[in-house]
Amino acid sequence: MSRWAERALNAILRRVTETEDQCGNRWPLYADPDSALWTTTGRGSWTGGFWAGLLWLRATVSADPRHTAVACERTEALAPWVDADTATRGMIFWYATALAEGAEELRRRTALACLNAHDPELGLVPWGSAFGGPRLLARVDALPGLVRLLPEGGPAGAAAADAHVALQLGLTTSAGAHPSWIAVPGGGWSPYPEPGPGWSRTVAWLALAVADHAQVSPAGPVLLHCLCGWSGFTARFANGAPIVPPASAVRPQGPADTSAAAIEAVAALKLAALTGEDRWRDRATEVLRVLVTDHLRDGRLLDGCYDLAHGVATSHELVWGDFFLALALAMLIGVIDPFAC
Known part of the structure; x- marks a missing residue:
């Protein structure tokens, strides 16, 4: 059952090595869907943790000391953001x-x-x-x-x-x-x-955070119950709900946002671990199959939307889209625990 997920995860990790070679000490933000060339930043911006996280995920899977050294170096390079x-x-x-x-x-x-x-x-x-x-x-x-x-x-x-x-x-x-x-x-x-x-990642970010909070806080289960009773959540996570949302519900015929679906897959796997309910794992598996089958090309999760309002990278590979897809696949096949990251 998991071979397709293993193949997809390996493809994304090969893309991590390509990105490393292309970007050097700069930080990837988004890549052109045709050329696969990254737009980068010198300091990491708010996405720097996702690139470092991808490097750590590669090191975890490969157990290669060289990969660990690269991940350490990139993580340490984020230190100026502490303050x-x-x-x-x-x-x-x-x-x-x-x-x-x-x-x-x-x-x-x-x-x-x-x-x-x-x-x-x-x-x-x-x-x-x-x-x-x-x-x-x-x-x-x-x-x-x-x-x-x-x-x-x-x-x-x-x-x-x-x-x-x-x-x-x-x-x-x-x-x-x-x-x-x-x-x-x-x-x-x-x-x-x-x-x-109508922002595509609203429910995704909220569900991810509330699931994480429920795992570490005595107050978490009550807030998780509130989330699960909210119509905005149930509309996105119900069986049969659209897999990939539009980047903006105000423009339903506009660009899609696969990164939102990848975040939701991680949240659903965390919910499965919290509750023991198969429906969450089933939803995550459905989402991941669609993303891998329809939107993953050579290890690149395409059709992500960086910033629709300003017309920036509206149908691209996004560093956090790659990260959350890889993370969800690693959780699905048991490479890491759902709450390890």
């Missing part, structure tokens, strides 16, 4: 270190830095100013990784993670899956236009 004012530090450093050897101190330092940025009055780690725009945003894509990283800062970090998940879950599910909110002077939150309503 950056961005909630995406959770995403960067959790996925860069979860499978890593000897990265405990880097993870602990980042957890404490994120805890220091936590705003107890707002109840979250704000989105931050590192990428421009308003600092005091609550964005659903701030949750992944952060909910696993914050508890590394001790009881205060675990409490901060509880508060952040509860707040974001309440905001996102209260107004038609709106992914982004801005703090209102004097208290409260107002919808923020970017990312906009």
Whole structure:
């Protein structure tokens, strides 16, 4: 049953080596679907942890010391982001270190830095100013990784993670899956236009984070129950639901976003591990078969959408799409535990 998944995972890991050769010490963001050439960044941006995570996944599968050395070097190169004012530090450093050897101190330092940025009055780690725009945003894509990283800062970090998940879950599910909110002077939150309503990764990021939180926090199962009762979640994860969502539900005939489906597959496998229910594993398997059969070419997950609003890489290979597809395949065939990363 798993041979197709093993072949697909091996193809993605071969692509990791091609990407390494092409990018050198730069960081891949997205690649042209025809030329397979990557657009890169010099510092890693918010996606750096996914590239480091792919390198660690390759090292885990291959057990090759050379692969381990490369993964170590790329993870250490992310260190300047520890003190950056961005909630995406959770995403960067959790996925860069979860499978890593000897990265405990880097993870602990980042957890404490994120805890220091936590705003107890707002109840979250704000989105931050590192990428421009308003600092005091609550964005659903701030949750992944952060909910696993914050508890590394001790009881205060675990409490901060509880508060952040509860707040974001309440905001996102209260107004038609709106992914982004801005703090209102004097208290409260107002919808923020970017990312906009109908964003493909809203449910994916939320489901992934809430599943991770349910595994590490006593408060998690209650919030997971709330998620599973939300119509936005059930519409995406039900048997027979479309596998690959449009990049924006506002433009249903526009570009698709395979990266959202890959994230959802990881979330479903985590839900299967949490609940023991076959329906979650069945859904993940269905999603992965479609992605591998219809959208994977030479180890590249195509048809991902980087930024529809600004017309950037709207039908491309995305570094996090490759990462989550590889991660889900590795979980499906038992290479790693669903909560190892």
